[in-house]
Amino acid sequence: MNRPEYVHAITNDLLYDMNLFEIKCSTSEIIELKKDYYIVFSMEAIDGELVILDIYTRLKKFIVRFYEVEMINLSYDKIIECLSIFKQQEYEKNTIISKIVKDSVKTVEDRKLEIRYKDSDKPITNSRHLTAEIINDRFKDVKLCLAEEYTGRPEEKQVWNCLNILNHTFECSYKHAKREYLDNRKGCPYCSKQQILDKIKWHSYKDKSYELEEEYDSWEDLKEKNTNLSKDEIKIIKNIVREERWLTPVAGRVYSIISPNDEGKLDLNKPLSNYEKFIIQILGINFNMMKQRIFKTKFNFVIAIDEKNGKAYVCDSMTKLSNAITYVDSNQRLNRKTISKYVDAGKDYAGYIFRTCDMNLIEEYKEKYEVQTI
Numbered sequence: 001m002n003r004p005e006y007v008h009a010i011t012n013d014l015l016y017d018m019n020l021f022e023i024k025c026s027t028s029e030i031i032e033l034k035k036d037y038y039i040v041f042s043m044e045a046i047d048g049e050l051v052i053l054d055i056y057t058r059l060k061k062f063i064v065r066f067y068e069v070e071m072i073n074l075s076y077d078k079i080i081e082c083l084s085i086f087k088q089q090e091y092e093k094n095t096i097i098s099k100i101v102k103d104s105v106k107t108v109e110d111r112k113l114e115i116r117y118k119d120s121d122k123p124i125t126n127s128r129h130l131t132a133e134i135i136n137d138r139f140k141d142v143k144l145c146l147a148e149e150y151t152g153r154p155e156e157k158q159v160w161n162c163l164n165i166l167n168h169t170f171e172c173s174y175k176h177a178k179r180e181y182l183d184n185r186k187g188c189p190y191c192s193k194q195q196i197l198d199k200i201k202w203h204s205y206k207d208k209s210y211e212l213e214e215e216y217d218s219w220e221d222l223k224e225k226n227t228n229l230s231k232d233e234i235k236i237i238k239n240i241v242r243e244e245r246w247l248t249p250v251a252g253r254v255y256s257i258i259s260p261n262d263e264g265k266l267d268l269n270k271p272l273s274n275y276e277k278f279i280i281q282i283l284g285i286n287f288n289m290m291k292q293r294i295f296k297t298k299f300n301f302v303i304a305i306d307e308k309n310g311k312a313y314v315c316d317s318m319t320k321l322s323n324a325i326t327y328v329d330s331n332q333r334l335n336r337k338t339i340s341k342y343v344d345a346g347k348d349y350a351g352y353i354f355r356t357c358d359m360n361l362i363e364e365y366k367e368k369y370e371v372q373t374i
């Protein structure tokens, strides 16, 4: 609301006797007057000049010029009566307008409150008033954040980052992200069980030797680089991973989410990276159980490697093996149960490193050691 102005009727004794009154306005209740002048009437007005124009228009017939000043020529009683009507009108106009304005302000406030408390306990849901900071705070729990400033347009595609270890980057609108990933608490779509295999690194290894052949940045990349494979074969690659048959080859290669070991080979016994552990967890796979099952069917031999003497002993039964060999450089007997704890553990027992292997690996070991089959 504007500050009020003031309209005054002023006169002096001489003018008063002649029924002459000058109408003037001021921005404060106090007005500087010429000597001997005084105020006979005052009123508040939103726009003083406008009220004066109105008064002079309506009392046009009573305007006289006295020494270059326009004055109203009316008796004191009459002019007070007229000005009282202007005062009353101005007062009513202001009161009514103020009330209307006040009511509509209240309505806007109420509407804001309605918006504020509608389907959310968060303070602001009007997406046009959101900032990246507010959005990121709300998406924190589902590990997503905007990779850029919010455009203020909820339907517009924006770049998002996933805060999980896979650190996905993808595009979608705020509206979509809120509905699909926040409200239902699902989080990053590419970290879901359905899509986890899409945006991760893949590796392919030669069947049998498990030597690294090729690496892929994503599932798309794998598809692009393996045009020799049919649609069905491509589909099988994902199924093999989901169905926990991780060493099953497709067209002479084993496709894996496991990165190579220090020797550049696929090795299910190597320590898993956090990246790999995360994928396995999302897939809902019990990795150790799967490994045991694979090894039982695939690696049906155990090899005891005596590095020191360049010898190795291979056998299809741990009991037979424990009966056939002794400690390296001593006659002490081996414990069958202890052997099983050391198989593929990377640590030695009785001077041997124990590993599971299949027929192909036995051939490879023969290149390096003097292999004896028991």
Ligand SMILES: [Zn+2]
Pocket: 162, 163, 164, 166, 167, 168, 188, 189, 190, 191
């Ligand atoms: Zn993700």
